[in-house]
Amino acid sequence: MKAKIYVTLKRTVLDPQGQTIQRALASMGHPEIAEVRQGKFFEVELGEGVAVEAARTLLDQVAQDVLANPVIEDYRVELVD
Amino acid sequence: MKAKIYVTLKRTVLDPQGQTIQRALASMGHPEIAEVRQGKFFEVELGEGVAVEAARTLLDQVAQDVLANPVIEDYRVELVD
Numbered sequence: 096m097k098a099k100i101y102v103t104l105k106r107t108v109l110d111p112q113g114q115t116i117q118r119a120l121a122s123m124g125h126p127e128i129a130e131v132r133q134g135k136f137f138e139v140e141l142g143e144g145v146a147v148e149a150a151r152t153l154l155d156q157v158a159q160d161v162l163a164n165p166v167i168e169d170y171r172v173e174l175v176d
Numbered sequence: 177m178k179a180k181i182y183v184t185l186k187r188t189v190l191d192p193q194g195q196t197i198q199r200a201l202a203s204m205g206h207p208e209i210a211e212v213r214q215g216k217f218f219e220v221e222l223g224e225g226v227a228v229e230a231a232r233t234l235l236d237q238v239a240q241d242v243l244a245n246p247v248i249e250d251y252r253v254e255l256v257d
Contacts, residue, residue: 130221
């Protein structure tokens with residue numbers, strides 16, 4: 096089973112990296128790009144025989160404990176197949 | 177209009193960061209996670225009045241030229257609304 100985990104900064108948290116990309120793009124002739132925010136994502140492959148519900152619980156826990164910092168980041172888990 | 181751009185390492189390229197995460201998770205009691213690959217993603221907000229086709233062309237170009245390294249990375253552009 097595969098899954099994708101998306102980690103983004105919360106809307107209320109400043110994203111200087113995204114701002115830098117936006118300014119760089121503006122200076123390169125793309126002023127129509129008003130805002131850029133950068134996130135991470137993880138493609139996870141689970142071993143055989145993990146049930147869907149167990150996978151969801153496991154990945155939720157992994158995202159919360161390891162992959163994201165819940166103080167400043169949101170995450171979303173998406174089971175693929 | 178909003179868009180999301182996903183950048184991933186090509187399948188043939190080693191991902192030591194993902195491997196490190198996978199090993200860390202295994203040592204933390206999650207051996208059922210067989211593989212982790214890390215990517216980046218960008219949430220882009222376009223200014224008013226950019227047509228859908230123009231947006232697609234623009235973001236494709238930006239992804240190819242700036243956000244991704246086409247030698248080792250793939251990208252995917254997704255217009256949200």
